[in-house]
Amino acid sequence: MSDYTIYSDDANKVRRLMSAYQASVKCEYVVLCHRDGNIIAEVGSLGSDLDATPLAVLSIAAFDSSRQIGVMLGGEKFQSVSFTGENRSVYISPVDRSLLLVQVFNGGRLPNRIDDFNRLLVEKLEDAVPAFTQNTSSLVR
Helix, strand or coil, X not given: CCXXXXXXXXXXXXXXXXXXXXXXXXXXXXXXXXXCCCEEEEEECCCCCCCHHHHHHHHHHHHHXXXXXXXXXXXCCXXXXXXXXXXXXXXXXXXXXXXXXXXXXXXXXXCCCHHHXXXXXXXXXXXXXXXXCCCCCXXXX
């Protein structure tokens, strides 16, 4: 579990930022999760057939394993992981070192310039909630 507290005002800021982002990029679902698997905030819906917690945990594992591949190939700063399928696509990116932002899109394509839009959201989240960048959790990898 993370060792910082998110106050209700901060949680509301996060949800507002994520909701505006969701509408602007036409994302089905966005979840902000800690690397320990805890969900911090979510907007949108995956429907009744999908549970967000396993999605968050598997996204963390996918990001971390892909990051290790990047390190093996000489990359030090891994920016994102994406998966495209027939019905849904997923984009996963870090928010500082202890959080991940997981975005689910309808269809088999990610939006154009998703990296740019995502980077802006991450910057806004870090500005809105300083605790995101001041985390000293022993679980930070």
